Amino acid sequence: MPRRSLRLAACTLTAALALSLVTSGCAVAYKRALERGDALAQAGDWDAAAASYEQASRLEPDRDEARSRLRAARQRQAARRVGTSRALIEQGKLAEAVPAACEAARLDPHSQEVRGAYFDARGRALAKAEALLAEDKPQDALALTGAVRQCDPNDRQANEIEGRLLDRIASRAYDRGLAFYEQKKKGNALLALREALGARPGYRDAAARAGAIQRELESEIRFYLVIDRAAGPPQSGVDARVEESLLRWKPDARHRLIAVSAKLPSPGAQGVRITPKIGPIAPGHEMQTLARSCEYVCGTDRVQNPDYDVASRKVAEAEARARTAEGEIKRAKRAVAKARRERDEQNRVHDGTEAELRRIRAERDRCIFTKSLKDCKPLEDQLAEAQRAHDAASSRLDELQLALRNAEGELSSAEFKKDNAQRDWQRSLGWLKTTPTTIAVDRVCTHNYGVSVHTFTASVSLALRAHVLGEPSPVDLPPTTHSTRSVDEAFPPESGRCAAVAAGDPLTPPALPAVEAALSARVVEEIQSHVGAWYGGYVDSYKTDHETAKAAGRVEDANEAYVRYLLVGPGLSP
Structure with missing residues (x-):
């Protein structure tokens, strides 16, 4: 036999052997899955038995034995779920009976008895939903229609009843919202209108009313930072800069309802009135001298020409x-x-x-x-x-x-x-004749000079008086000091020396506007940190009111406080 034919025969034999090994392995796994399913079936664990039969069927899709046993196990599974559904119906748990009957119908879709059990549970659930709707209990009825729609999202009767339920919920929530608003309970009104929108997005003018009420609430609970000028003339330009920066402050999302004003808001407003008293700028100036050195060309010297040595070599x-x-x-x-x-x-x-x-x-x-x-x-x-x-x-x-x-x-x-050697010799002799024995090089000298290092400092004191709106008297916070610092070097010009010192470096003290800007930024940061702490306490007060009212069983008061807590703090969720 030719060598190529021998190779082909060997490959065919190897492939056949591998195929036989794979087939043998599948057969063993199939047999084990089938035996495991039989053992579980005998023990009455039909869910686990069905899983084993399904595994065997995937291993050997053409074997009727596994498919028939899986079908029988599915029937047993369905029968058990039908029994569960009927027991739940007897207990009046229709919302749980429907999913059990639905799963039975999925496991054994060709059984009339199983399908009849599902339609029985479905019919009872929808009838109960109708009754609850008539009793004006739409929320309870939603659980029943939801169970039916979860099994069959296209169930026409369930969708129709659920539509009426949602209409009822939206209508009742809308009316409740209007009633709460009339009672000046805007937090409850906002929750009720949002409930109506949750049931029926776009319901009547609920969205517009909810938005208007939220804006009213935010206006009522806005936290005002009122800035007063200290008595007497300004001590420095820092005062005006601080006031201007605070008035232009745009609080971040954590302080979303802070409003900065130079005037006292309407009576009953929440917030704090501050009077920052900023002392005069206290300047400081320190100087020290540092020794520096540089190198410069101070003449020329004659030295042996290294090129002459190379040419001679x-x-x-x-x-x-x-x-x-x-x-x-x-x-x-x-x-x-x-x-x-x-x-x-x-x-x-x-x-x-x-x-x-x-x-x-x-x-x-x-x-x-x-x-x-x-x-x-x-x-x-x-x-x-x-x-x-x-x-x-x-x-x-x-x-x-x-x-x-x-x-x-x-x-x-x-x-x-x-x-070649003679030509190189002649060229080398020519180069040697034209190369000087010495050359002129720069003489480098060191120049020592002194540098004056000037450290400029400036500081101001902040005495902050805070008056929480509604409180009888203001509070003076402990005074703080805020400072800034800059450094500049200077040295006189010196000609005939290094280029670095030829022009010198004149002293440039920091400009007063720059000093005032730096100091005002530090003062503003200090004030903003206090405002953030006051606002955090304001947010926590609504949270405490909510928890207190909830613990006392005052649901509407708890809702009012909770809505306000959300508006000033984390914000309303969609």
Whole structure:
């Protein structure tokens, strides 16, 4: 069999063996899954038995045995769920009975009994939903219609009843919202209107009313930061900058309902009134002198030219190569002369062996012509010996000819090297003649000088008086000090020295507007941190009110507080 055919046969055998191993492995797994399912079925665990039969069916899709056992297990599963559904109906738990009957119908969709159980549970649930709707209990009815729609989202009757339920919920929530608003319970009104929108998005004008009520609430519970000027003339330009920065403050999402104002809001507003008293700017100036140094060119010096040393070395090296090449030429000429003599001598030897070969060949030819072969045998031997001698002489002559050519080549190479070395020598001599022995270099000197380092500081004191709106008297917070710092270096100009000091560096003290801006920024940060803490307490107060009212069972009061807590704090969720 050809080698290719042998390889193909081996591959086919390997593939068949692998396929048989895979098939054997699948068969073993199939058998184990089937046996495990049988054991679970005998134990009455039909859910686990069905899972094993389903695994066996996936391993061997064409085997009817696994499919038939899976079908039987599904029927047992469905029967159990039908029993569960009927028991839940007896207990009046229709919202739980419907999903159980729905799962039974999914497990055994061809059983009339199972489907009848589902329709029975569905019918009872929808009838109960109708009754609850009539009793004005739409929230309870929603659980029943939701159970039916979860099984069949397209159930027309369930959708129709649920639509009426949602309409009822939205209508009642809307009316409740209007009633709460009339009672000045805006938090409850907002929750009720949002409930109506949750049931029926776009219901009547609920969205517009909810938005208006939320804006009213936010206006009522807005936290005002009222900024008063301290009595007397401003101590510095920092005062005006602080006031301007605070009035332009845009609070972030954590402080979403803070409003900054220069005037006292309407009576009953929540917030804090602050009077920042900022002291005069206290300047500070310190100076220290530091020693610095720099380098500059202060003259020239003559030094040995390194290029001259390089040129001298190049000349010596080229001269040495030229001498070496001349020695190689002499040795090569002697080698050529010797090789030529040996070649000429071998030529004479070769010519002699060739003449001897011709002479013996002629005698052998005459002998053969006049005598018998036997008589000419000595001449034949002499002819063979002469031929060997001639061949040896020819071989030796070829060797000597090759040796002569090699010697002549080495002579040419040595002459080429000599020519190159002489040219390099001449070039090096020319470079050496034009290269000066010394050159002028810059003399570098060190210049020492002093630098004045000026440290400018400025500070102001902040005395903050805070009056929580509605409280009888203000509170004076402990005074704080806020400062800024800048550094500048200076030194006089010095000509004829380093470029770095030629122009000097004049002292540039910080400008007053820059100092005032830096100080006001620090003061504003301090005030904003206090405001954030006050606002956090304001948010927590609504949370506390909510928890207190909830614990006392005052639901509407708890809702009012909770809505306000959400509006001033984390915000209303969608």
